[in-house]
Amino acid sequence: MSQNPLGVAPSSFVDALSAELESLRDRDLERHLRPVTGRRGAVLQTDRGPLIDFASNDYLGLACDPRLMGDAAIGASRVGTGAAASRLIAGDTAEHEKLDHALAEFFGAEAALSFSSGYSANVGIIPALVGRNDVIFSDELNHASLIDGARLSRATVHVYPHRDAAALARLVESERTKHGRALIVTDGMFSMDGDLAPLGAIIPLVRRHDVWTYVDDAHGVGVNGNHGRGTVEALGFEGQVDITIGTLGKAFGAAGAFVTGSRVLRDFLINRARSFIFSTAPMPAQVAAARGALAVVKNEPELRLRLRENCRYLRIALATHGIHASGDAESHIIPIVIGNAATTVAIGASLVEQGFLVGAVRPPTVAAGTSRLRVTVSAAHTHTQIDQLVNVLAALLEFANERSSR
Numbered sequence: 023m024s025q026n027p028l029g030v031a032p033s034s035f036v037d038a039l040s041a042e043l044e045s046l047r048d049r050d051l052e053r054h055l056r057p058v059t060g061r062r063g064a065v066l067q068t069d070r071g072p073l074i075d076f077a078s079n080d081y082l083g084l085a086c087d088p089r090l091m092g093d094a095a096i097g098a099s100r101v102g103t104g105a106a107a108s109r110l111i112a113g114d115t116a117e118h119e120k121l122d123h124a125l126a127e128f129f130g131a132e133a134a135l136s137f138s139s140g141y142s143a144n145v146g147i148i149p150a151l152v153g154r155n156d157v158i159f160s161d162e163l164n165h166a167s168l169i170d171g172a173r174l175s176r177a178t179v180h181v182y183p184h185r186d187a188a189a190l191a192r193l194v195e196s197e198r199t200k201h202g203r204a205l206i207v208t209d210g211m212f213s214m215d216g217d218l219a220p221l222g223a224i225i226p227l228v229r230r231h232d233v234w235t236y237v238d239d240a241h242g243v244g245v246n247g248n249h250g251r252g253t254v255e256a257l258g259f260e261g262q263v264d265i266t267i268g269t270l271g272k273a274f275g276a277a278g279a280f281v282t283g284s285r286v287l288r289d290f291l292i293n294r295a296r297s298f299i300f301s302t303a304p305m306p307a308q309v310a311a312a313r314g315a316l317a318v319v320k321n322e323p324e325l326r327l328r329l330r331e332n333c334r335y336l337r338i339a340l341a342t343h344g345i346h347a348s349g350d351a352e353s354h355i356i357p358i359v360i361g362n363a364a365t366t367v368a369i370g371a372s373l374v375e376q377g378f379l380v381g382a383v384r385p386p387t388v389a390a391g392t393s394r395l396r397v398t399v400s401a402a403h404t405h406t407q408i409d410q411l412v413n414v415l416a417a418l419l420e421f422a423n424e425r426s427s428r
């Protein structure tokens with residue numbers, strides 16, 4: 023970019039951005055914000071009327087649980103609204119320490135360290151662990167924050183085809199020895215298809231080749247596994263993953279994120295993760311809500327059972343109407359691939375008109391030609407709400423099919 027304060031017309035800045043937005047609009051890729059004015063269970067109040075929410079990641083229905091709202095208020099009243107400094111300066115309150123201890127205890131880990139968000143955890147932790155002389159092996163469908171963390175680290179990045187353990191093994195065998203440290207980075211449960219990392223193949227591989235494992239289980243923690251300890255529990259590899267990340271903003275209904283692992287890892291990250299060091303500590307209110315959510319997830323396994331039963335119910339209803347859902351058969355993320363971005367957006371808009379909010383996911387979030395409806399299930403949904411969604415969806419998909427075959 024040329025920087026000429028005298029020669030550049032003031033409008034060139036706005037023009038450049040407008041042109042880019044217009045190009046997005048032309049390709050049906052422009053996005054808009056949709057403010058929610060209230061939430062009760064799975065029902066959102068919006069300026070377009072009430073919408074039944076099949077788009078959020080509030081898997082256990084905790085995002086507006088009155089108990090956690092109370093915890094947030096108590097957290098704020100004890101130590102204020104703002105932490106007022108990073109944790110290393112003066113922002114480390116008793117609330118933060120209690121949350122870290124509760125996280126370590128819940129996940130059966132030696133230690134845990136909380137962050138402001140999953141995004142900030144990944145862009146801070148990955149560059150703390152690996153650098154210029156090191157190598158990262160990364161699943162091609164990893165979350166954007168993992169991709170950004172890998173870029174920031176300056177390590178060599180090898181992307182392997184989605185969940186392809188054989189391709190990963192070949193890459194590790196040919197590339198590992200050219201570098202110092204090596205890290206396999208993967209989502210635990212993938213956000214767009216709800217499928218799981220192939221840990222059964224990854225764990226033996228990392229043992230043979232001295233590679234570290236980094237599993238970001240944002241969509242799995244609180245939900246997967248018999249105790250809600252996530253995908254690593256569900257697949258039977260607890261204690262064998264070096265770094266596990268979870269968010270507190272999805273199933274836990276609060277905000278923030280955390281890493282679990284060894285005590286040394288925690289001490290190291292306090293000293294080395296830049297997004298931890300150079301950022302104000304999370305609000306005490308969010309920290310207190312997150313700790314309340316951990317207790318609920320621990321003490322109320324029936325929430326997970328209700329979620330699983332809702333997932334089963336929705337998949338059966340879809341199948342009964344001849345709607346193909348891809349992805350993992352058990353998961354609470356249910357993708358319905360439409361293909362074309364414009365059609366996907368149109369169906370999403372029609373769903374809103376009929377009172378349902380469903381994610382219409384387009385590039386760059388997913389690959390071109392795989393635009394999809396991403397239906398997320400919550401323990402807060404009723405069977406009636408699920409039936410209503412599927413009936414409306416069946417009619418819309420039939421209409422779209424008729425139009426495309428004419």
Ligand SMILES: *Cc1c(COP(=O)(O)O)cnc(C)c1O
Nearest residue numbers: 139140141165213238240269271
């Ligand atoms: C949602 C998500 C994040 C971001 O977490 P936030 O707490 O919302 O910032 C990170 N990684 C994965 C895999 C996610 O799905």
